[in-house]
Amino acid sequence: MNHDEDRVFKALADPTRRFLLDRLFERDGRTLTELESELEMTRFGVMKHLRLLEDAGLVITRKSGREKLHFLNPVPIRLIHDRWIDKYTERQVSALAELKAKLEEEEA
């Protein structure tokens, strides 16, 4: 699954793609035309970014009639959060708890 993580990190490492995710966070289920209108970029450029986001699982497209709608999928970010962020913050908390116990021990 590390390959999946690589794709998420790469997809997030670009301001335009983060901008697109933010727009979808504000309002989900948008068409390419709507997303394109918020960026000074060619339609092709926006499509390329959306494709990368889709490959990383951060954007999901669904057909609605003749339109293709783009949805934000926050689960890959959650998985990274649960896999990495929690791990390190928990360690910090336990390190501080240990330090406190040691200091109190010395005082006693």
Add this chain to the structure above:
Amino acid sequence: MTTTTAPTSVTTQVHRVYIKATPEAIWDAITKSEWTERYGYGGRSEYDLRPGGTYRGFTTDAMRSVGAPDVAVEGEVIETDPPRRLVLSWHFLMDPELAAEGVTRLTYEIEPREGGVTRLTVIHDLEGAPKLSLLLSGGMEDVGAGGGWSWILSDLKSLLETGEPLAGSHHI
């Protein structure tokens, strides 16, 4: 009148996760209490798996001890095609304000992929339910309401792939 400060005007939430498990295992994890008690919000479930059948998601002892009603979610089975597709009407009853937003529609799509991996997509149509939408997007995690669908699915993935839910996830 209440105004919402929700950052979103989302009417449909789509959440997707890839899990190294069979479609049958994922179907069971969604529909059977022995599994639903082990991840996410951790409540018992009851499904009458036929069109028009009743669905209930129950609260946990911990939730009831702080005043939650017995039933967290109630609905009706609209479509069932085990282990591929389940469509429910979904009415959240834990909080009167959220319950007043009315009945929503929930779809589970379970698709086998290559290499023993299954793709689970949860589509929640939340038209007219902005507060519920905020809750389910994890926007109320800081006030102890859990992380919504992302958190539930991350926990489900962990449980099915490792046999254990995420550390510290059962604190609600």
